[in-house]
Amino acid sequence: MNNPGLIAIVGRPNVGKSALFNRIARRRIAIVHDMPGVTRDRVSAEVEWQGRPFTLVDTGGIGLVPGEKSDDVIATSTVDQVNIAIDAADVILLVVDVHEGIVPLDQEVAQHLHRSGKPVQLIANKADNAPDAESVTDFASLGFEEMFPVSALHDRGIIPVMEAALKHLPKTTNRDLRTENPLKLAIVGRPNVGKSSLINALTQSDRVIVSDIPGTTRDAVDVPFTIETDGRQQPGLLIDTAGLRKKRRVKDSLEYFSVTRTRDAIDRCDIAVLVLDATTGILEQDKKIADLITRRNRACILVVNKWDLAEPKVKQTRREHRANTRKGKKGNRPLLTLAEFGQWVQGELFFLDYAPAIFTSATEGFHLDRFLEAIRYVDDQLQQRIPxxxxxxxxxxxxxxxxxxxxxxxxxxxxxxxxxxxxxxxxxxxxxxxxxxxxxxxxxxxxxxxxxxxxxxxxxxxxxxxxxxxxx
Structure with a gap:
């Protein structure tokens, strides 16, 4: 995949760089994180805007290296961040504070950026109302043609900024979208967790046999598919595999061959989708399969299927907990939210704690769109190249x-x-x-x-x- 392009955010402290970064990046990162504040410590993120992928960098997350000294540490750090942005970026967003006007450090940063020859967009942040927005003209003396009044906090003015920034990124081609090398996903898991049902739900076809009898999908079956959102198409190949059984349950050569094919599918996939059963929890064999994925150094998405069957019990537990709380009864707090269940799953599979957990119901269609977005998001993370x-x-x-x-x-x-x-x-x-x-x-x-x-x-x-x- 060719370089999708890099947008760097620079500016002196406290002008709202992180707020702008969060406003642009959180929409994508929220696909795989249910917890707030996940972008707080991010330096970069793989982002998509109107179907166009790119890398977003917040240079404000970069500090001084050990041994650097300066009478004005903030000034030195800011200029150092600008130099990194100049080296890596296709377009630079210079953030200033519309309330404070131009300060000397803004002028110093602007001079560096002019000498770089890189495209620069001036972002007059904290323009929360019409009079603030009109004050963007006060920054004309910095010499940048593209100036935008923005309120990152209130999500105002972001769209014009992004539409202009995308014009400076490298042109994409069909080769970028994996038309020649489709994204390969291995759908793995122990028998009867709903792997084939998941594929059928995604492809809306009956290309794979679906049955309640464990082990009915004997062979690995490759099913082509295309993810299409926001005008971007991404061809892929879903690999449905025979359920992995414990070795002592491999009774015949045909069953052994299916287990071998599953391991081969993990070897040749880009992302392994480990399907778990919400009604049974995490079992020993789930952990064995997860260990196989990690030893093969494969990207992974955890899909907790059959959530429709587990949800009634969760709701009942939630009602009982609320009733006990009102009565003043104390006890261990049960898992009550999807975020809490996701953390528990990642804790049980601690060696796969980097894998997002998506709760789905293949039969009900619950969160399947979120699963598709997670596939594209993780694939973009795989293609990420850090300057x-x-x-x-x-x-x-x-x-x-x-x-x-x-x-x-x-x-x-x-x-x-x-x-x-x-x-x-x-x-x-x-x-x-x-x-x-x-x-x-x-x-x-x-x-x-x-x-x-x-x-x-x-x-x-x-x-x-x-x-x-x-x-x-």
């Missing part, structure tokens, strides 16, 4: 907050990092002693990268390599 300066600055911040491990008086030292692959995202880190890169510190850096760049649904591979000496 090297942005990646290194984020890692520097993480290392500054928690120093690397040491052994026998020798401390792990990081020199620089670069993303070397997508699907799965793979980061190569050049260090002094790779043996010191412990699993615990890998987990810490991975968590910080996820906090900054998302990577929902994606495994994240970090590889340490010794830096080559100049005389080698």
């Amino acid at each position: 090297t300066p942005l990646l290194n600055r984020t890692l520097a911040d993480a290392i500054d907050h928690r120093q690397p491990p040491s052994k026998s008086g020798k401390r792990l030292k990081f020199y620089y990092a670069t993303q070397v692959a997508q699907s799965p995202p793979t980061i190569l880190l050049f260090v002094n002693t790779p043996e010191l890169f412990s699993a615990q510190y890998q987990k810490y850096l991975g968590d910080q990268l996820r906090k900054a760049f998302g990577y929902e649904g994606c495994p994240l591979v970090l590889k340490a390599r010794p830096r080559r000496r100049e005389n080698e």
Whole structure:
């Protein structure tokens, strides 16, 4: 997939950069997160606007690297963020505060941006009413032709900004939309969780046998499909697989062959869709399949099917809890919301905690649209490529907050990092002693990268390599 384009948000502190980032990005990120505030710590996000994918970067999430000193730390940090944006962006959104007017730091940032030659749109934020909007002309002296009054807080003026910004992004082609290489999804899970029913609901066809008898789908069946929303089409291939059984239940060679085909399907897929049964909860075999997905470094979406059968019991539990609360009875609080159930599922499958959990009912059609959006969202995360300066600055911040491990008086030292692959995202880190890169510190850096760049649904591979000496 070609570069979809990058939009960078820059500006001095407290002008509303994060609010603008959230306003644009949250609409997409909310697909896979039910909890508020998920964009708070994000540095970048894969976003879609009117069917057009791109990367959105909030440079305000980037701090000074260790060792940098300045009499005016804010000014130094702001200019440093601008330099990163200039290096990576196709178009830059310069955010200013319409109430405060032009301040010296705005002028300094504007001069840097003019010298870059990159397209710049001036965003006069906090224009919450008509008089505020008219004040955008006060910023004409900064020398930018495209100026927009915006209220990120109240969602005003965002559409004209985005329509103008999209014109500066690289042109997309059919090749970008995977017309030659469809997105491959392996639908996996133990028998009778509703894998085939899920495919039938999505494709609105009877291409796959559906039965209540476990194991009726003996072979892996590939079903073509197309996701179409907001004018964007994405061809894909749904791989329905025979339900994975415990080894002791594999009774004959045909059943063994089906299990082997399931593993092969995981190997050749882009995203593994692990289907779970809401009526039975997480069983040992579910965890075995999840472990197989993680060991293959495959992206994953958790689909908790048959929610229509579990929901009546949940509603009854909710009513009983409310009644007990009114009576003053105390006890452990049960799971009452989809968000709470989602957190519980991710806790049970803790090694797949990066995978979004979507609650569905294949027979009732509940949340199937959300599932389709999650597929496209995770695929965009897989295609994400982080600019090297942005990646290194984020890692520097993480290392500054928690120093690397040491052994026998020798401390792990990081020199620089670069993303070397997508699907799965793979980061190569050049260090002094790779043996010191412990699993615990890998987990810490991975968590910080996820906090900054998302990577929902994606495994994240970090590889340490010794830096080559100049005389080698």
